[in-house]
Amino acid sequence: MTKILLVEDNEMNRDMLSRRLLRKGFEMVIAVDGAQGVEMANSERPDLILMDMSLPEIDGWEATRLIKSNDHLKHTPIIALTAHAMPSDKQNALDAGCDDYDTKPVELPRLLDKMAQLLNAND
Amino acid sequence: MIDANEALKNEGLESLTKSLQLLLSGLELMQFGFAVFDQDLKLVASNKRFSEVQGFDTSFCKPGACLEELFRFRAKRGDFDVENDDVEALIAERLDRIAKLEQHEVEHKFADNTHIVYRYEPISQGGVLCTLNDISEIRRAETRIRQLARMPEENPNPVLRFTRDGTMEYANQASEVLRASINCQLGEKGPKDLQKLFVYVLKTNEHVEFEYDHAGRTYAIMLAPVVDEDIVNVYCRDISQQKQAQAETTRAREKAEEASNAKSTFLANMSHELRTPLNAVIGYSELLQDEALELPDISDIFVPDLEKIHSAGRHLLDLINGVLDISKIESGKMETYCESFDVYKMIEEIPATVAPLVDKNNNTLRVRCDQNIGTMHSDLLKIRQSIFNFLSNAAKFTEQGNIELRVERGQLNGEQAMVFTISDTGIGMTPEQQERVFDPFSQADVSTTRKYGGTGLGLSITQQFCHLLGGEIEVESQPQKGTSFVMRLPVFYQQQDASSEDQLVADELHPVQVDNNARKVMVVDDDPVARDLLKRHLEKDGYNVTTVADGNDVIDIALDWQPDIITLDVLMANVDGWTVLSQVKNDDRVCHIPVIMVSIVDEKKMGYTLGAADYISKPVQQSILREVVAKHIPESSAAQFELLVIDDDEATRTVVRHTFEKLDCNVTEAINGQAGWERIEQLIPDIILLDLMMPEVDGFEFLDRVKKTPEWKDIPVIVLTAKTLTKADYAKLQGRVENIYEKSEAPLTQILGSVSEQIRSNLVAPS
Numbered sequence: 001m002t003k004i005l006l007v008e009d010n011e012m013n014r015d016m017l018s019r020r021l022l023r024k025g026f027e028m029v030i031a032v033d034g035a036q037g038v039e040m041a042n043s044e045r046p047d048l049i050l051m052d053m054s055l056p057e058i059d060g061w062e063a064t065r066l067i068k069s070n071d072h073l074k075h076t077p078i079i080a081l082t083a084h085a086m087p088s089d090k091q092n093a094l095d096a097g098c099d100d101y102d103t104k105p106v107e108l109p110r111l112l113d114k115m116a117q118l119l120n121a122n123d
Numbered sequence: 124m125i126d127a128n129e130a131l132k133n134e135g136l137e138s139l140t141k142s143l144q145l146l147l148s149g150l151e152l153m154q155f156g157f158a159v160f161d162q163d164l165k166l167v168a169s170n171k172r173f174s175e176v177q178g179f180d181t182s183f184c185k186p187g188a189c190l191e192e193l194f195r196f197r198a199k200r201g202d203f204d205v206e207n208d209d210v211e212a213l214i215a216e217r218l219d220r221i222a223k224l225e226q227h228e229v230e231h232k233f234a235d236n237t238h239i240v241y242r243y244e245p246i247s248q249g250g251v252l253c254t255l256n257d258i259s260e261i262r263r264a265e266t267r268i269r270q271l272a273r274m275p276e277e278n279p280n281p282v283l284r285f286t287r288d289g290t291m292e293y294a295n296q297a298s299e300v301l302r303a304s305i306n307c308q309l310g311e312k313g314p315k316d317l318q319k320l321f322v323y324v325l326k327t328n329e330h331v332e333f334e335y336d337h338a339g340r341t342y343a344i345m346l347a348p349v350v351d352e353d354i355v356n357v358y359c360r361d362i363s364q365q366k367q368a369q370a371e372t373t374r375a376r377e378k379a380e381e382a383s384n385a386k387s388t389f390l391a392n393m394s395h396e397l398r399t400p401l402n403a404v405i406g407y408s409e410l411l412q413d414e415a416l417e418l419p420d421i422s423d424i425f426v427p428d429l430e431k432i433h434s435a436g437r438h439l440l441d442l443i444n445g446v447l448d449i450s451k452i453e454s455g456k457m458e459t460y461c462e463s464f465d466v467y468k469m470i471e472e473i474p475a476t477v478a479p480l481v482d483k484n485n486n487t488l489r490v491r492c493d494q495n496i497g498t499m500h501s502d503l504l505k506i507r508q509s510i511f512n513f514l515s516n517a518a519k520f521t522e523q524g525n526i527e528l529r530v531e532r533g534q535l536n537g538e539q540a541m542v543f544t545i546s547d548t549g550i551g552m553t554p555e556q557q558e559r560v561f562d563p564f565s566q567a568d569v570s571t572t573r574k575y576g577g578t579g580l581g582l583s584i585t586q587q588f589c590h591l592l593g594g595e596i597e598v599e600s601q602p603q604k605g606t607s608f609v610m611r612l613p614v615f616y617q618q619q620d621a622s623s624e625d626q627l628v629a630d631e632l633h634p635v636q637v638d639n640n641a642r643k644v645m646v647v648d649d650d651p652v653a654r655d656l657l658k659r660h661l662e663k664d665g666y667n668v669t670t671v672a673d674g675n676d677v678i679d680i681a682l683d684w685q686p687d688i689i690t691l692d693v694l695m696a697n698v699d700g701w702t703v704l705s706q707v708k709n710d711d712r713v714c715h716i717p718v719i720m721v722s723i724v725d726e727k728k729m730g731y732t733l734g735a736a737d738y739i740s741k742p743v744q745q746s747i748l749r750e751v752v753a754k755h756i757p758e759s760s761a762a763q764f765e766l767l768v769i770d771d772d773e774a775t776r777t778v779v780r781h782t783f784e785k786l787d788c789n790v791t792e793a794i795n796g797q798a799g800w801e802r803i804e805q806l807i808p809d810i811i812l813l814d815l816m817m818p819e820v821d822g823f824e825f826l827d828r829v830k831k832t833p834e835w836k837d838i839p840v841i842v843l844t845a846k847t848l849t850k851a852d853y854a855k856l857q858g859r860v861e862n863i864y865e866k867s868e869a870p871l872t873q874i875l876g877s878v879s880e881q882i883r884s885n886l887v888a889p890s
Contacts, residue, residue, distance in 0.1 A: 010399060012400075012402075012403040012406075012407075013399070013402055013403060013406070016402075016403060016406040016407055016410055017406065020406070020409070020410050020413070023410075023413060023414075104398065104399075104402050105398065105401060105402035105405045105406060105440065106402070106406065108409060
């Protein structure tokens with residue numbers, strides 16, 4: 001089963017997105033802040049990471065940089081999720097090492113599409 | 124018989140009479156009035172001017188006339204501004220003074236404003252000479268000067284006048300406060316800092332304006348030099364109030380900006396705060412819909428309601444986004460992100476995106492856009508959103524109809540433009556509705572909103588985007604027939620924020636300096652925008668760039684211009700880039716030039732097979748372009764040090780050649796001064812080694828012409844000669860050559876060793 005790590009501090013968003021992805025047949029692991037995200041990326045070895053950008057402790061950009069600088073994890077695709085819809089946000093996310101980017105509120109079909117692309121590319 | 128003496132006497136009289144007549148005629152012509160009176164003050168002689176000026180009749184003013192009578196006549200006429208009783212006294216006084224035979228002048232102003240100075244002068248043989256001088260012009264000029272002099276006095280602003288050494292020579296009334304505050308009065312020296320300025324403006328003969336703060340007041344001061352008089356006029360204006368008003372305006376503006384910033388920050392934060400719970404509303408309603416669908420018993424009841432919650436959530440989200448956009452635009456915070464992109468590629472993706480909207484009302488979308496329409500430099504996201512807004516608008520108000528998106532090239536204010544036309548066969552608009560179509564929150568009417576949905580912000584935002592990108596929108600519509608929107612956008616949009624605008628102006632004022640020695644890049648592209656962009660990028664990096672529009676011209680221009688590198692577009696109208704590439708690579712004359720392929724089509728392999736040096740994909744990013752061009756541009760040959768040896772002795776030339784070629788110099792030889800000149804005409808060397816004794820043109824003559832020619836005079840010259848130099852020779856060479864070596868001094872190799880040392884030790888270092 002494909003394992004997805006969702007890093008998201010907002011409880012409702014976390015619950016909602018994880019439930020919806022569970023229904024789509026993914027195995028979900030969840031981290032509530034950036035530090036935990038990095039830790040779980042290491043311990044859980046997910047197939048893909050969904051990363052909120054505005055996170056407490058370590059923010060999403062920093063967490064992404066940390067994960068991507070780890071030789072064992074750097075091939076794990078990361079999709080940045082953020083409520084900011086500025087083109088610069090997209091660039092910042094990509095600069096930090098994210099493989100793709102999506103805005104919140106999440107449009108599930110679009111997100112699933114992006115996830116599928118990255119997961120297939122990684123096979 | 125006439126006595127000889129008498130005859131002589133008569134002749135003398137005749138000559139005397141002639142002289143006298145001449146004298147009198149001369150006196151008649153004089154511009155001064157003139158009269159001679161005898162001891163009894165009876166007129167002896169006068170000229171015409173004398174009568175004219177005083178308005179005397181010549182029958183009245185004739186020899187024998189009494190001066191007293193003349194006075195009386197004038198008195199009667201009212202010339203003298205005195206009572207009747209006093210007239211006699213006045214006349215008596217005047218006559219008395221004249222009779223006393225003392226020289227004096229009396230000025231009189233006649234009724235016609237002529238000012239006459241009467242000058243009475245005693246004649247030694249007795250009698251009086253009276254001359255009349257018309258000084259009306261002088262008096263008028265004086266009056267005028269007096270009147271003008273009032274102007275600075277009446278000027279409410281301080282006006283001062285200083286001499287070169289800083290002494291205040293004049294000051295008007297209004298300068299009192301200023302004078303007191305700078306502690307300088309008439310005849311005193313002004314403030315030290317001003318004195319320096321006086322000298323400066325007198326030297327430059329230019330006005331200088333500046334602001335001068337003193338004792339809590341601000342003055343605008345202008346110094347106007349009067350070089351002829353060594354004087355500086357100083358005009359001041361108290362601008363304290365104006366300054367204060369300005370400061371207040373600035374403060375007010377800053378406050379307003381702060382408020383506007385606060386508003387923008389608030390809106391940005393609010394939108395984030397609103398979006399987060401909305402995210403939950405929309406997400407959970409979708410989730411519940413999914414879950415409800417799996418429970419057939421309750422799905423019929425819940426799903427429609429969940430759909431309503433979901434769509435209301437989406438609507439709210441659109442509204443928030445729209446309001447945020449509008450407020451950003453209004454506060455000037457809406458930023459544009461310009462990039463170069465292929466228009467066809469952007470258009471190609473649109474049908475898939477809008478398909479759900481188009482299908483909803485059973486509409487058909489037709490897209491017409493030439494595959495080779497070319498690139499644009501603008502804000503891709505905003506253009507895409509604008510087209511999307513138009514299409515979603517068309518889809519909303521059209522049922523079972525046709526929607527068309529057409530893209531063409533056109534003109535806008537004399538510049539190249541991309542024209543996007545979005546037309547539909549929908550419900551159309553009345554002229555009144557068309558007028559309000561771009562106003563925020565003003566859909567045709569309230570019922571429209573209820574029936575068709577939407578935020579009423581889309582077109583308003585679209586119009587603002589379009590203006591932001593330097594374009595314009597037109598709308599044409601007929602009720603029940605359909606609507607078409609035409610959006611014209613400049614193909615090359617230069618971001619309008621202050622810095623880039625300044626940059627643009629600066630670029631225009633100071634076009635990129637193209638160094639003729641710079642490496643040459645030839646840009647081949649049939650799209651003028653792409654050409655211009657590449658040219659700008661490359662010129663910024665210091666390359667000398669020429670652009671070519673037609674691939675067929677590449678070989679000819681390359682032969683002529685000898686570029687160091689070529690960038691070549693793949694998709695061109697006349698001939699494709701691959702053909703041009705193989706032409707270049709199969710031509711011995713130009714095949715050495717590296718070619719970089721530039722294309723939106725990713726066909727690297729094809730490029731490398733055909734001999735391309737590298738491949739850049741379009742839209743071109745400056746950093747990549749810079750890197751790739753720098754990587755492939757051949758090593759410069761200009762870095763070689765050029766040495767010219769001029770010597771008739773072949774042995775010397777050979778030794779020099781061997782010595783310096785070992786040091787990586789490029790050595791050229793000339794057998795005498797004439798040949799030397801010819802060499803320099805072809806290539807200016809970095810240094811010349813010059814012999815003095817040579818046939819035809821010797822070293823001295825050679826040197827003379829070199830030092831007289833502006834382009835040549837800075838070439839360093841080292842003299843290397845077998846001649847034993849005389850004092851005169853030294854004098855001729857002194858200061859014109861870097862060094863003088865006599866061959867007899869030491870073995871040639873040793874001399875050349877020190878010459879090369881000298882070259883190396885920066886004296887004549889290659890640049």
